[in-house]
Amino acid sequence: MLSEAAQENQVYLVGGSIPEKDGGKLYNTCAVFGPDGEMILKHRKIHLFDINVPGKICFQESETLSPGNSLSTFDTPFCKVGVGICYDMRFAELAQIYSRKGCQLLVYPGAFNMTTGPAHWELLQREGLLITSSVVNPWGEVISKAGAEETVIYADIDLQYVEATSCSRSHHSSAAGRPLRCDVCAGGIRLSEAAQTSPGFKSRWI
């Protein structure tokens, strides 16, 4: 069905997320289709959502699902896109790595809960250019936004504006345009991994 919709409308389609069974394990997986209807990517949610706020919400995604272990990007004629799912959005390092890999657009299908969602949902998206049920530009401005009900939202994304604003405010530099002090901050595993996976990373930022 999603493949047909992508082909009929000649679009790249990031198809939400569904449980995927593979090798006796279940994953929370997002499939992406190209304009020819071919599936070009599967992203398995990396960070599973386990939460216990007494009296409000208790949910242990890791009791049934296994985490994905890889980053997911795809190329389009317009820009490179990074994909995550829902709670993946809370991990700024993931967005930073996608940014260093050249992604100008991040798409994270999501369904936040009604305890933490109202408090954090929009703030998290405003940290970077992100599409979930809102579209947010690099200045943190919400370009288009859905409500809680089922709906369709539209937004024009000006990639030249994204490029221009990313030079002054980006995931890997401060608002003043200075690069991250990797000599101090690169001790973490995730940043070291980024250095290995992105050829330009070391020369640009260390």
Ligand SMILES: NC(=O)CCC(=O)C(=O)O
């Ligand atoms: N299914 C999810 O990953 C929900 C994430 C969420 O609600 C949050 O607060 O984070």
